[in-house]
Amino acid sequence: MSIDGSDDAAVVAALQAGDRAATAGFVQAHAGRMHAVARRMLGSEDEARDAVQEAFLRAFQSLHEFRGAARLGTWLHRIVVNEALMRLRARKARPELQAATEQSIDDLLPRYYEDGHRIAPRPAWAESADALLERREVRALVQRSIERLPDTLRVVLVLRDVEELDVKETAALLALSEGAVKTRLHRARQALRALLEKELVP
């Protein structure tokens, strides 16, 4: 099955007809990316699986709303992002489910002397990002480190830096001002930078 959108309409028709092979192909084609997005946003494997399952069900129930203006993959991406956001909002009311609090990352932000100079600066990393990404254990480290960020920061970093949504879109999805998105993204990047540094520059 093509996932470039050229036969999205045919896929939707086959799904609506209850075609078993088309359904399996549809799930196979999209579940990986959806699972990765949910996993990164939620920082939890179990919840990510539930979110993907729920997102597929939601998508399936609203196939008649799929207009083909967006690619099927893009449409599904939006549905799983929304599903993960709903779960994060539900989690807000239950702090014990959160990996970390915003305060807990204060240690990861740069500290300064009174004159504005940074305390204990470290050198740049020896390897380029491209070279680092070639290494599987580094990709796993990045993934793990993102999962350690507090929900409120992680979700902004994932939407902006991994999923590459723009500030406006991210602000709308999270019901935040664009300024708040920028502030959180900056904090999230700094915290992630420090978590990575601890491992990359022992």
Added chain:
Amino acid sequence: MMRDICEDVIGFLDDYVSGDLAPEQRAVFEAHLERCPYCRDYLATYRDTIALGRGLADPAHDRAGDAGDAGGGPPAELVEAITASLLAHRRR
């Protein structure tokens, strides 16, 4: 207004990397970088951090068996479970 000190410069890193600094602020920022190797290193690792995040969703960096987006594909039992639930839903 940005002062010519590390604390202020680092506070404006995201605006700098996204090209959102006004010309006069950019001038202060870049003049500081010229003189401050620590802030140059911080900027480099800040950019690396962004690139590492982007790399996670980039199929070019996925490898078989990875937890990445395209890599080893979705977990087989997840695909099966979802497919079964969709077909069951349709029958209902």
